[in-house]
Amino acid sequence: MKNINSIKKVVLAYSGGLDTSIIISWLKENYNCEVIAVVGNVGQKDELIGLEEKALKTGASKCYIEDLTDEFVNDYIFPTIKAGAVYEGKYLLGTSFARPIIAKRLVEIAIKEGADAIAHGCTGKGNDQVRFELAVKAFAPDMKIIAPWRIWDIKSREEEIEYALERKIPISISYETNYSKDKNLWHLSHEGLDLEDPANEPKYDKILEMCNTLENAPDNPSYIKLKFEKGIPVELNEEKLDGVTLIEKLNKIGGENAIGIIDMVENRLVGMKSRGVYETPGGTILYKAHKDLEEICLDKETAHYKQQVALKFADLVYNGQWFTPLREALSAFIDKTQETVTGEITLKLYKGNIINAGMTSPYSLYSEEYATFGEDAVYNQNDSSGFINLFGLPITVKAKMEEKLKKGDK
Template structure:
């Protein structure tokens, strides 16, 4: 009889490479290594298939879902305006459900009974991967080696691989824990774990310039949106992936979108991360500016509340929940008039508004001007203020009567 199969979420790094012989030893599975390309770059995919097969995998899939990542995960999140704990633009959080979806699809295609991931028992990703799998095919078994094995360090992993006759170009010298996709790159570990330590961006950053090294001359760009979705830069239409690549290039050049965040993980502890989200930060700023122009006060106010809930849902790994889907439907409705152009100035880490236009603009100069316009009479304000302030006046009268 053929061996049972397990699908392994494979990045090509030391941890997931070590998992391959460990799975063979402890489960006797045929291992199907799956690398999901969400825009992490060719350098991370180099020789990945060769490494997986050389470590004992029976089959390797490299699945490029970068465009799906942008259109079905990034764009809905941009429309929402969701930001976790006021700063984090959900880069890793958005990608995990899509990766889970691909793993489940391959498991069904290959007849695998289990999915294995390399997320640690302390992090958010174990929650995100496993909730995604449970939402899509709950009968699949989930294996999380970091919650099971005795390996405690990078050197332990290297020694284990050597004991299995696997010699790969990994060193025991520690490095930052990083996660990269088309939206962002995160950095954790080493000296960053000390919240009192000032991070050395010149050593850490990978896609962004430091503020000190950013150009001394500002650069302008105009982003065009159609129903909340960015479609063009400076009048030139771009595909979703190409648009993100262009904005990342511009934002990285001008040191846009680097944050140092001490955040609350799903599992209860705090962790510190350095995040680079150059293109995403530009998009959020431009999109927000257009919403200020096109959304009425009550819709915008409620959308802010919904965005906070959306951020928590995505961060917590609940992308495939009914509430997330319902909120996305609400956000889509709010975006029906969020169409227009936003001009921005980029300069040494700053994004400065330089104008916005929309055929659906709710700004009316006749109403807003200090000069009297035909649509508004200054005299009308008196009655409005009397009614609006009535509860305050009633309370004051009550207090005065009780003082007698």
């Protein structure tokens, strides 16, 4: 621990979970410093109850609880939906894009409070340490960062629980319920315990909080209608809603219908594979609706190129590179593609499935007049002969070359 004597005031990214609950005490014991707890409210709701009191009781001099939900939705979630960014085909980036906005606010408060360092409870094995610290570097490149998991003697979550119990630090988990979770407006993740072995089926009836199990989902489908303007959802069932409220309502409807439960083994940035279960009911609905609407609003070349951009965008978000020139440049491209992604789509939700039940757009490129199997007056089918001859010319030339070589061998 270098320059330990120079650190008099630390701003801690605080959630009230196991890690940060003991870090306040650990920082005071090891640095003899003032600790200011900062909670980024990104929609975790019930987890915010009693946090200020808990932080102060466990040694923090102050506790900021910052409401970031609107900014989170408008500046992080919606741009990622518009990109269609999905990490490794499954993960809708719920933890990934929540970290930069929290870290940005941490820096703002650290500067305001004249803090010497910023601390976080991320482990040395995970992605979040990178996401937090890259964001800190973007706004305060010289700020010291303290990451207890990389330097303390505690080696496991079990030892963390022992540390907390010895110091009478209140925690809401036990050895038996010691899943690592992350919750916000967008999702809830579950890692650890029996999930660490990919051979184990998740105990969905015990771990799910946002979603019904498939077995408990209603036997009748639910229909919803969404309206998008320039790639952003603005109405649900013909009711104009702000982004936060819209996602909250979709979480409820989607959760009831067991939408958005993902079990995956992902490739972490630090090199190892990690298994987790994610609940993202509202987000899964929005991704499906947005992607389907793009099918009628985007031309082929733009749609196909955008798929490549989406892969890179997902990697940047997952890897904590939100505040980078490339992410900003890709967002500018994506915003251009979204100028015509306006329309309405009806979806049928049933036992984990999302089924397109019809969509319209004033910018639709789908033409029934051209696509019909019936008689039409706009398309000359004989034109296809010349097109196929030219399109297949390289194949024809190669085939004739091979024929010539075969004749020469004889």
